[in-house]
Amino acid sequence: MTRALLFALGAAALVPTSAATLQAREAAAAASPSASLRAEIAKRAGSDLREFYAARDNRPLWIAANGVSPAAARLLDLLETAPRDRIKPGKVKASALARAFEAARGGTPEDLAKAEVAASKSYVAYVKALRSGKRAPMIYESEALSPAVPTARSALQTAERAPSLEGHLRTMAWMHPLYAPLRKALDDATLDEAQRRQIALNLDRLRAIPANPASRYVLVDTASARLWMYENGRPAGTMRVVVGKPEEAMQTPTMAGYIRYAVVNPYWNVPPDLVRSRVAWNVNTKGTTYLGNGGYQVLSDWSDQARPIDPARIDWRAVEAGGDTAPRVRQLPGGSNFMGTVKFMFPNDQGIYLHDTPDKDLLRKDVRQLSSGCVRLEDAQRLGRWLMNRPLPRRPRGDPEQRLALPELVPVYITYLTAMPEGGRIVFRDDVYARDRLGDARLALGGRSRADRP
Structure with a gap:
């Protein structure tokens, strides 16, 4: 879909508007959907979306009385630029959604419902792809610390509860707060x-x-x-x-x-490489008094029961040369x-x-x-x-x-x-x-x- 068509479908999505105004606009658009539109949404929502729509009496989230909402237009913009997120637009059905939005301009309940369900499916696919897709490596202590992939229902419920659906899309609120401005x-x-x-x-x-x-x-x-x-x-x-x-x-x-x-x-438990490169060099240069002056102890081992030992017993030249195991050294x-x-x-x-x-x-x-x-x-x-x-x-x-x-x-x-x-x-x-x-x-x-x- 071209930028011109995006403007035709939802130009307000691309113009700065207060959160209160957007919230009121979105609420008004979905407040009184026709019974036939709700019936069409109920018929077309698959098993993954049925519970979400049933809980809101099959009211639309993305479709306004006169067609596509500003939030839906912004969603389409995100989907069509999905390569920025290492996601192929085909994976989130961007072209199919653009066609559904174009058909919805006619305003029939059937076309509006098709566009509504297609928008929810594409939104869920996009959120899931972002949360599970290509990312830089990170060492996680627990998988609980990594990005979780939401269910379709939870992803849509989070969007539904946002103060402004358009704002939710604009800030990409399902991502880290730094993500959307960097992508923009x-x-x-x-x-x-x-x-x-x-x-x-x-x-x-x-x-x-x-x-x-x-x-x-x-x-x-x-x-x-x-x-x-x-x-x-x-x-x-x-x-x-x-x-x-x-x-x-x-x-x-x-x-x-x-x-x-x-x-x-x-x-401070001194790492073995620093014992070799820093501590051993100083001992060999200044003598074992370096250890006492710096508040260092040499310990027998790495256990909790380790005891201090006489540093004179250590071959510090061998330690510095890397030919001897570095002793445990800690600073008081x-x-x-x-x-x-x-x-x-x-x-x-x-x-x-x-x-x-x-x-x-x-x-x-x-x-x-x-x-x-x-x-x-x-x-x-x-x-x-x-x-x-x-x-x-x-x-x-x-x-x-x-x-x-x-x-x-x-x-x-x-x-x-x-x-x-x-x-x-x-x-x-x-x-x-x-x-x-x-x-x-x-x-x-x-x-x-x-x-x-x-």
Whole structure:
């Protein structure tokens, strides 16, 4: 269907209108459908749609008294541009729906009912294809964190309950809030092919995140090195973070988990590769006093019953050379501990979490891909208050590793967005992890569950 026909069928869908006006218009259009139209809808709704329409007395959702509603015209526009979502228009029957909408202009109950049922079927097919289709890889702690594919009835009920059906389509409310404005940017004819490809890759990444994972969740973007706290579908706060370095082994992976508890007064368990490259080098250069001055302990093993051992018993030159197994080294709480005063745990095999940091200077830099993989927080206390619904101890005292359970699990999603809607425009960022160029499948950091990536 051409753009001209879309305007003829529902020009109001393409003109900015207040939500209240749209709601009133849509309600008026469906308020008094004829008995014959409702009978035709009841006859044509298949098993997948019958319960939905029966619950609304077979009133139309998409069809107005004089033909196609503005929301239906916007739906058709989405379907005909479905290649932006890696979906073929044929899969959502865009051409068949366009023909049904054209026939509905005659206004017979039979043609209107055909268009109504076709619109619902295409809408459901589109929502399902988006939620189950091609998306960038993400490590999920649980499948419950991945986008769920709705039933036909639930998809339509969500659309039905929206304050404005046209607004529901315009914002693509079944997707993450960043998705629709980024997709809309592809309307800009001034974009070059590289920018279009960059947007397409970032749409793939956003498809890996549910529309609204929970009433509250955390989103971390490693490309901008920034964190957002989302509440009821909207950002409730943001802060700078430091994330993993560009080297493949140090990158912060794309992943999702549940933040379950905070650890106050934490140890830092030094990863074996950093024991070799950092700790061993310093011991060999400065002697074992380096360990005491930095608050480090060498432990017998990785068990909960591990005991401190004399660092002089370790062949540190062999450790630095990689010819000997790196011993377990941890840094005591307080002072210069790399974990700061608190860390927020979402258990995972990658050894990644969110934590405080004593090195605030790094957070003032514009480029903040500077950590060994974990996410260092600009304001751990503020995040803690938001997660716990109460303040955390500012200067923790007492036993190390004090564990504080969250009142409820809070999902955290770590993604990589090199093109993002921001202040009414699209901001393009450097591909610091080379994932735009080399692909997203190269997720860094294999199993390192016993150590901490600072």
